[in-house]
Amino acid sequence: MKTGKNYKFWFATGSQDLYGDSCLANVAEHSKIIVDQMNKSGMLPFEVVWKPTLITNELIRKTFNEANADEECAGVITWMHTFSPAKSWIIGLQEYRKPLLHLHTQFNQEIPYDSIDMDFMNENQSAHGDREYGHIVSRMGIERKVVVGYWNDKNVIAKIGSWMRTAIGVMESSHIRVCRVADNMRNVAVTDGDKVEAQIKFGWEIDAYPVNEITDYVKEVTPGEVSALLDEYYAQYNMILDGLDAAEFKKHVAVQAGIEIGFEKFLEEKNYQAIVTHFGDLGELQQLPGLAIQRLMSKGYGFGGEGDWKTAAMVRLMKIMAAGVKDAKGTSFMEDYTYNLVPGKEGILQAHMLEVCPSIANGKVSVRVNPLSMGDREAPARLVFTSKTGPGVATSLIDLGNRFRLIINAVDCKEVEKPMPKLPVATAFWTPQPSLQIGAEAWILAGGAHHTAFSYDLSVEQMEDWAAAMNIESVIIDNDTNIRTLKNELRWNSIAYR
Ligand code: MN
Numbered sequence: 001m002k003t004g005k006n007y008k009f010w011f012a013t014g015s016q017d018l019y020g021d022s023c024l025a026n027v028a029e030h031s032k033i034i035v036d037q038m039n040k041s042g043m044l045p046f047e048v049v050w051k052p053t054l055i056t057n058e059l060i061r062k063t064f065n066e067a068n069a070d071e072e073c074a075g076v077i078t079w080m081h082t083f084s085p086a087k088s089w090i091i092g093l094q095e096y097r098k099p100l101l102h103l104h105t106q107f108n109q110e111i112p113y114d115s116i117d118m119d120f121m122n123e124n125q126s127a128h129g130d131r132e133y134g135h136i137v138s139r140m141g142i143e144r145k146v147v148v149g150y151w152n153d154k155n156v157i158a159k160i161g162s163w164m165r166t167a168i169g170v171m172e173s174s175h176i177r178v179c180r181v182a183d184n185m186r187n188v189a190v191t192d193g194d195k196v197e198a199q200i201k202f203g204w205e206i207d208a209y210p211v212n213e214i215t216d217y218v219k220e221v222t223p224g225e226v227s228a229l230l231d232e233y234y235a236q237y238n239m240i241l242d243g244l245d246a247a248e249f250k251k252h253v254a255v256q257a258g259i260e261i262g263f264e265k266f267l268e269e270k271n272y273q274a275i276v277t278h279f280g281d282l283g284e285l286q287q288l289p290g291l292a293i294q295r296l297m298s299k300g301y302g303f304g305g306e307g308d309w310k311t312a313a314m315v316r317l318m319k320i321m322a323a324g325v326k327d328a329k330g331t332s333f334m335e336d337y338t339y340n341l342v343p344g345k346e347g348i349l350q351a352h353m354l355e356v357c358p359s360i361a362n363g364k365v366s367v368r369v370n371p372l373s374m375g376d377r378e379a380p381a382r383l384v385f386t387s388k389t390g391p392g393v394a395t396s397l398i399d400l401g402n403r404f405r406l407i408i409n410a411v412d413c414k415e416v417e418k419p420m421p422k423l424p425v426a427t428a429f430w431t432p433q434p435s436l437q438i439g440a441e442a443w444i445l446a447g448g449a450h451h452t453a454f455s456y457d458l459s460v461e462q463m464e465d466w467a468a469a470m471n472i473e474s475v476i477i478d479n480d481t482n483i484r485t486l487k488n489e490l491r492w493n494s495i496a497y498r
Contacts, residue, residue: 007074007168008047009101010067011035014060014084014133015053019122026123027081028053030107034079034151043154044161045324046074046168054084060092068097075099075167077160080129081107082122086136093142099167099469100144101160102137104130105151143469165458166465169321173470174203176302176313179272182211182281184307190449191308193399201404201470204313207272211283218262218285229257233291237383238366242424252287252369253381259285259292267301274302274312279353279375288375290354290382291367294426297357303333304451305352310397314453315357318395321466322457329388329456330359334428336450339436340417346436347414347429350454354382356426360456361385370424387428389413393460394432394452396443403497406467407448409439410460410478428454433478442477442486473497 013031015024035050054060067073075098093100106126137144145163149156184192195206233253241249267275275296279288297303300323302316311333319331335352350356353374358365362385371379396407411430420427432439460478467474473493475486 006072007171008049008072009164009167010051010063010073010076011048012051012063012076012078013053014055014078014080014089014129015082016055016084016088019082019119023082023119023123024053024055030081031079034105034107037152038157038160041154041157043157044164046164048077049073053081055088057088057091060089061095064092064096068095073098074164074171075101077101077103078133079103079105080126080133082125083129084133086132089133089136090140093137093140099163099170100137100142101163101167102130102134102144102146103151103156103160104134104146104148105156107151109150109152143471145465162459162462163465165321165325166462166469169317169462169466170469172320173317176203176274176316177205177207177272178274178276178302178309178312178316179214179267179270180206180208180276180307180309181214182278182307183208184309185278185280188306190398190447191304191306191310191451193310193404195309197399197404198310198313201472202313206309206313211281211285214263214266215284217266218258221258221261225261226254226257229261230254233257233367236365238364240366240368240384242368242370244369249369252379253291253367255286255378256289256291256381259287259289260295263289263292264296264299267296273300274304274309274316276304276307276309276312278307279305282375282377285377287377287380288354288372290380293355294358294383297332297355298359302453303355303357305333305335305355308449308451310399311449311451311453314395314397317466318453318455318458318463321462322455325457328359329390329392330357330361331453331455331457332357332360334394334452334454336452340429341436345417347431348436348440349416350387350428350430351423351425354380354425356383356387356428358383358385358426360387360428360454361426362388368424382424383426384424385426386416387413387426388456389415390456392430392454392456393458393463394430394454395463396448396452398447398449400447404472405447405493406463406472406474407443407446408460408463408467408474408476409433409443409448409452411439411454413456434481438481438483439477441483442481445483445486446475446477446490
C-alpha cells in the first residue's frame, strides 16, 4: 500500500554555547552515534535523519520551519543533551506543525563513578536540560510523545518505532478521501456525523456520488478483464459451490470481479482511498459488493458498511499506520454481531453481512455464493474465512454532537470452539478486555458503535496517541478499565472537551 512518500524523521539535539566548543563537538558526535545506531537497529520503520545541534532561537526556528516545509519529514525527535534554555524554543515550537517526540535519554548509560567531574556533569545533563524543555512544551500546551530511557535499549527504540507509525497516521490523515456511494442507512444514528467537522479535525474529504455513476464504470469493464481476474480468484481461493452448478457459480463470482475492477478504476481516477456502500441503494448493481469490497480492503482501501464514512476513514488510516509491519496479521472493517455468553467462553462473534478484509484471515480463504436478504439483489459472491488469534485493537469514532470521541478497546482474538458450516461469511471471535461483561458495559457507556476499525498490528497506545495528536477525546477500554472510574472519566471529559 503506497502513501507516495518516503517519510523520514528528524533528530534535533538541543544545547547551548556555555560550555565551550569541545563540549559542543561531543554533543554533535554523540547525537550522530545515537542516530546511526537507531538506523542500524533494524527496529525503526522509518529512517532517522541527524540535524546540526540547535543552540540559538534563530536556528531552532529555522529548523522547525524546514521540517514543516519538507514533505518527507513526518516528525521531529528532540533531545536536550546539555541544558538548553527553553525560551529559545518558543517561536520554533509555535510555528512547528508536525508530530513531535521528546526523547528523554542520556548518552552514557552508567554514571562513570571513577572519572566523573564537573565537566562531565555539564556535558551530560539531560536529566536537567530535558526538564527545562519539557516545561515549555507543557506550558505551551503542545501535544507530544515523551519516551524515557537509554537510547540503545531495545524497548526505547521500539517505542520510538511505534510512535513513528502514529506520526504517519497524523501526517496521512489529511490525505484520506472517502467516496460515499449513496447516503447513510436511514434512521441509523451512530454511522452518521458532521463531515465538515471531520474535515476540520482530521483533514478527511468525504464526497457522495449517485450509485449509478460508479456503476457505469462497472458496466464498462470488458469480458477479458473479468476473465483475467476470475483466473486470479480461482488460483487464489478455494471455491465452495454449496451445490450450485459450477458455471452458474462462476457467473455470480464474475459479477464481483466486474465490480472490483470498475470500483477500483473509479476510486483511482478520482483519487479516493476509502469507500462506503449501502445495501439499500444499489442502483443498477447486480449484487451487493461483497468479494469486490473485501479485495479492495486487502489492497489498502478503507471501507464502512451502510454509508459509515467515519469507520471507512478509520480503516484506511489504520491500514496506513500498520503498513509494512513485520509479519502483519491484518486490519479490517468489522461489526459486533452475536455473543457467546457461556461462562468462561464469553466473546463476540465479529462479521458483517459480507465485507470483512481477508488480510485478517487465518489460512485459506474460500469463495461462496449465497442468497442475501439485504439489498434485494441476486446472491452475492463473498470471501469466507475465520481470523487469526491474538491481541488486537478495535476502534470506534463517534460524533457526540459537539465533538468526536475515539473509543479504543484492546481485544483478544480466539479460535471459535466449533466450525460454523452454515454461516457463509468471514468471521473473527474476540473477548474484549478486561472481560466481555465489563468491556461491553464500558463500550456502551462510552457510546461506541456496532461497527469498528480493527487491527492486529496496532496498539492501544498508538491509537490513543493519534487521537491526542488530532486533539480529540479518546476513551480506552482495556485490562485497567473499571466502570466506576470510567463513568467519572466520561463525566470529566464532557467538561474538558466542551
Ligand atoms: Mn453494518
